[in-house]
Amino acid sequence: MDYSRLSNHISQWLLDYCEKxxxxxxxxxxxxxxDSAVASTLCAQTGKKTILVNLxxxxxxxxxxxxxxxxxxxxxxxxxxxxVEVNLTETFExxxxxxxxxxxxxxxxxxxxxxxLRMTTLYSIAQSHNCLVAGxxxxxxxxxxxxxxxxxxxxxxxxxxxDLLKSExxxxxxxxxxxxxxxxxxxxDGLWGDKRTDEDQxxxxxxxxxxxxxxxxxxxxxxxxxKEVLAIYRRFNSANRHKMIPIPVCIIPEDLxx
Numbered sequence: 001m002d003y004s005r006l007s008n009h010i011s012q013w014l015l016d017y018c019e020k021x022x023x024x025x026x027x028x029x030x031x032x033x034x035d036s037a038v039a040s041t042l043c044a045q046t047g048k049k050t051i052l053v054n055l056x057x058x059x060x061x062x063x064x065x066x067x068x069x070x071x072x073x074x075x076x077x078x079x080x081x082x083x084v085e086v087n088l089t090e091t092f093e094x095x096x097x098x099x100x101x102x103x104x105x106x107x108x109x110x111x112x113x114x115x116x117l118r119m120t121t122l123y124s125i126a127q128s129h130n131c132l133v134a135g136x137x138x139x140x141x142x143x144x145x146x147x148x149x150x151x152x153x154x155x156x157x158x159x160x161x162x163d164l165l166k167s168e169x170x171x172x173x174x175x176x177x178x179x180x181x182x183x184x185x186x187x188x189d190g191l192w193g194d195k196r197t198d199e200d201q202x203x204x205x206x207x208x209x210x211x212x213x214x215x216x217x218x219x220x221x222x223x224x225x226x227k228e229v230l231a232i233y234r235r236f237n238s239a240n241r242h243k244m245i246p247i248p249v250c251i252i253p254e255d256l257x258x
Contacts, residue, residue, distance in 0.1 A: 006172060007045070017158060032066030033136075034166075052074065053086060054084075056088070069182075119151060135157075135159040139163055139213075143244060
C-alpha cells in the first residue's frame with residue numbers, strides 16, 4: 001500500500017466531509033496509543049481546527065506521558081491544533097460512589113463507564129466549537145471483534161481509520177511521523193488502571209486476529225494455535241455482534257395501527 005497516498009486520501013475525505021456539513025473541525029481524544037495518534041494527525045492535515053483532548057482517569061504515567069508528548073508534537077507541526085486536558089478522575093470516583101454496588105463493584109462495567117465519561121466530555125467540547133468527534137477505532141476493533149465500548153469510544157461522528165487493519169495503522173503511523181514512544185508501545189485500551197495490554201485481554205495479538213478475520217480454508221490443516229486464535233476471534237465476533245449492527249427497532253404491524 002502507498003501510505004503517502006493513503007494519508008492524503010483520508011485527510012481529503014475528512015476535509016470534504018467537514019466542508020459538506022459546514023462544521024469547523026474535529027475533536028479527538030488522545031490516549032497515548034497508535035490509533036488516536038494516527039487519527040488525530042490525519043485530522044490535523046486537513047488544516048481545519050483540530051482539538052486534541054487528554055482525558056486521564058487514574059491513567060498510568062506512561063500512557064499520560066505519551067499522550068502529552070504526542071499533543072506537544074502535533075502542536076509544534078500544525079498551526080490549527082488546539083488542546084485541552086480534562087482530568088475526569090474525580091468525576092469518575094464520585095459517580096462510582098453513587099452507583100449501585102452491583103455496578104460499582106463490576107470491573108468491566110466501570111471500565112466501560114470510564115470510556116462513556118470520555119465520550120460525554122468530547123461531545124460537550126465538540127458542540128461548543130461546532131466540531132465533529134473523530135473516532136479512533138480500526139477495522140479489527142470495529143468490525144472484527146467489537147473491541148470497544150458501546151456509546152464510549154464507539155460513540156463518534158466520523159471514523160477515519162475504521163477500514164484499516166491494526167498493522168496498516170502502524171505503517172501509516174510511520175508515514176505520518178508519529179512519535180516513536182507511541183509507535184513502540186504495546187496496544188492497550190487504558191481502561192483498567194493497570195498494565196494489561198489488548199493482547200492480555202483478548203488472548204491473541206493483532207497480527208493473529210487479522211489472520212483470523214481474513215482466513216478461509218480447510219481448518220483441518222491449521223496448527224493448534226491457529227485453531228485457538230480462530231476460536232478466540234469467532235467468540236468475540238459473536239458476543240459483540242450487537243455493537244456492529246444497527247440498533248434493533250420493533251416494527252409495528254399495520255394491523256396493530258388500525
